[in-house]
Amino acid sequence: MxxxxxxxxxxxxxxxxxxxxxxxxxxxxxxxxxxxxxxxxxxxxxxxxxxxxxxxxxxxxxEQRLTDAATRQMQKLPYSHLFSHRSTEPAIELSQKLIDIAPDNMSRVFLVNSGSEAVDMAIKIVWYYNNALDRPKKKKIIARKRAYHGITIASGSLTGLPYVHDGFDLPAIPVMHTETPHYYREGRDGETEEQFTDRLAQTLEEQIIAEGPDTIAAFIAEPVMGAGGVLVPPAKYFEKIQLVLNKYDILLICDEVICGFARTGQMFGSQTFNAQPDLMTVAKQLSSAYLPIGGVMLSEKIYDALVTGSDRHGMFGSGNTYGGHPVAAAVAVETLNIYEEQxxxxxxxxxxxxxxxxxxxxxxxxxxxxxxxxxxxxxxxxxxxxxxxxxxxxxxxxxxxxxxxxxxxxxxxxxxxxxxxxxxxxxxxxxxxxxxxxxxxxxxxxxxxxxxx
Ligand SMILES: Cc1ncc(COP(=O)(O)O)c(C=O)c1O
Missing domain, CATH: 3.90.1150.10 (Aspartate Aminotransferase, domain 1)
Structure with missing residues (x-):
């Protein structure tokens, strides 16, 4: 040694x-x-x-600017939280900036500490949403084989890689895994890329019908599948999948934990691949990874239902001690400033x-x-x-x-x-x-x- x-x-x-x-x-x-x-x-x-x-x-x-942003915030207010109507300037500024750069339909941000937590929270939001709409059966999530969404009980269940499940009794939430959009390996002999995409959309529809559309809440997808092998989807993949989802009132969650913040050549991967998500999860490049922070962005339609649910239950009963941590949020704000300026x-x-x-x-x-x-x-x-x-x-x-x-x-x-x-x-x-x-x-x-x- x-x-x-x-x-x-x-x-x-x-x-x-x-x-x-x-x-x-x-x-x-x-x-x-x-x-x-x-x-x-x-x-x-x-x-x-x-x-x-x-x-x-x-x-x-x-990047010295990120170190300086952390130091400034550490000296001013090293900790506070967002529970029970409390807030902090960095968390507010970050949420506003995120909504400014996100696709138009995004309206609110829930801040967390990692990609896995963001995905877990997105699933909780989808469940809460369907409960608020009095659709208690509509809870299953569709993910994809070879997807990576994290390691917690819910996000690990959505991940479609055996090594994440093995030995951990996952999946442990109601999830189905559909086909991977990897034409090079999964396309059949003589099948064009477009035919392959049509087949995947058709398979998805068959799975939805077999399971019962009124039991399926959401489809979660990385715009480009990262840890599963950097699988870039065919050009029309998301458009075709989205038609199926819309038909059965199934939400689309784009997991932007890798793709978010310019990685694919647009601010978000969903923009590069013409997906129109109802929810987006972000982390990683949000702070250039200098401090742990992530978030879930959601549309006004979903937010409205959360308000209804919160009235019914007395509060929106979810939050993390460190969610929206002021130092991490200040670093994320500075990261977004740098992305914009550069x-x-x-x-x-x-x-x-x-x-x-x-x-x-x-x-x-x-x-x-x-x-x-x-x-x-x-x-x-x-x-x-x-x-x-x-x-x-x-x-x-x-x-x-x-x-x-x-x-x-x-x-x-x-x-x-x-x-x-x-x-x-x-x-x-x-x-x-x-x-x-x-x-x-x-x-x-x-x-x-x-x-x-
Ligand atoms: C697309 C995607 N979602 C979620 C996660 C989980 O993020 P974390 O490792 O921060 O929990 C990852 C991590 O690589 C990821 O690539």
């Missing part, structure tokens, strides 16, 4: 999303500091954080072609079956046979191998289910840095290929 700190990590830290017995053998990867798009580990290596941490550190790792949306748009091309160029590599991206989020799908799209045996963990080799070349990327490797660099990245990412990624693919043959 290289030092006492690493030893103490093994001794005391229970790591999330980690094979616990393997952790006893593997050296922890300890990050000590950061600057711009780079982080340093405790061995002195300077790495490009090609995943913005967990798809979140949009402004990189040393015109982060057009910055992402100006780089998205270079990003897409960098990934597409790697399609010539023998290991790469498909490249996909939108804005500054993308992935390569690794295959053993490019013609048949056959994948390597799971035991090869080929995507993890690519990520390991990338780390040897000082690039952090992320293996995801379906043998894909994801990239989601800080939004402040520039052309030269993007070029460097693709040089390092190509070296990682070459090393992986050499080790497989």
């Amino acid at each position: 290289r030092n006492a700190i690493a030893e103490n990590d093994k001794q005391y830290v229970l790591h999330p999303y980690t094979n616990l017995s393997a952790h006893q053998e593997i050296e922890p990867f300890i990050i000590t500091h950061g600057e711009g798009i780079y982080v340093w580990d405790d061995q002195g290596n300077k790495l490009i954080e090609g995943m913005s941490g967990l798809w979140c550190a949009s402004l990189g790792f040393n 015109n982060i949306v057009s910055h992402v748009q100006s780089l998205s072609d270079q990003f897409a091309l960098g990934l597409q160029n790697l399609c010539d590599h023998p290991l790469v079956g498909q490249a996909r991206s939108t804005g500054l989020i993308g992935a390569l799908e690794i295959v053993e046979n490019k013609d048949t799209k056959a994948q390597y045996p799971v035991a090869h963990k080929v995507a993890a191998q690519v990520a390991n080799h990338a780390r040897n070349h000082n690039l952090i990327l992320r293996p995801t289910p379906g043998d894909s490797v994801a990239l989601c660099p800080p939004l402040i990245i520039n052309e030269a840095e993007l070029k460097l990412i693709f040089e390092r990624l190509e070296k990682a693919l070459n090393d992986t290929h050499a080790s497989m043959s």
Whole structure:
């Protein structure tokens, strides 16, 4: 063991999303500091954080304005809350700013501390809404296979990845998982992308009819599925799905926890993919991840029903001690100011072609079956046979191998289910840095290929 700190990590830290017995053998990867798009580990290596941490550190790792905003608020009012008519200036300013930049139908914000909490709260709001409308049976939620919505009892139930359910007795709320809009892997022979999209909409409608439309409350979707493999939906996917949802009075929740705040080249992913959500969940890039904060945005139609319910029950009985924490809210306000001043949306748009091309160029590599991206989020799908799209045996963990080799070349990327490797660099990245990412990624693919043959 290289030092006492690493030893103490093994001794005391229970790591999330980690094979616990393997952790006893593997050296922890300890990050000590950061600057711009780079982080340093405790061995002195300077790495490009090609995943913005967990798809979140949009402004990189040393934005002084965020530190200053936190310090100012910490000195002025380090804590207060929003219960029982109380409020704070940062929470009010943040809510107003969010509604200003959100799609027109959004009218209120409920502030929480994480993406999972935002998703849980969105589900509670949908249930409360249907109770207020005297539709007590309309409670089931439809999510998608390979979706990622978090890890709490409700959000983890909606997540459509087995490793999130296994051993935890999830799903534990009424949820159905429908098909994944991943044409490259799920499209049938001879099926066009549009036909594939029609089939998914039809399957959804059949599921709704089989379950009973009056039992289904909402459909939840990430505009681009992130942790499930950066799955970019076909062009008309949301339009077609939304027709089905409207027909059966089913709400659409867009989980914008990754896509929100310019990641896909528009302020929100639902705008990039023509979805018209009734509720939106946000977190991560809301504060560039400098402090934990998330939120649920909802339409006036939903808000009105919550008012009715609150009259009936005496109050809207939900809230977190730290929800809308003034220091986190102040940092989020400053983050949104920076996005506006730097015109982060057009910055992402100006780089998205270079990003897409960098990934597409790697399609010539023998290991790469498909490249996909939108804005500054993308992935390569690794295959053993490019013609048949056959994948390597799971035991090869080929995507993890690519990520390991990338780390040897000082690039952090992320293996995801379906043998894909994801990239989601800080939004402040520039052309030269993007070029460097693709040089390092190509070296990682070459090393992986050499080790497989
Ligand atoms: C789309 C989406 N929703 C929800 C979550 C859960 O967020 P958190 O990890 O902050 O609970 C994530 C996390 O990656 C996510 O990607």
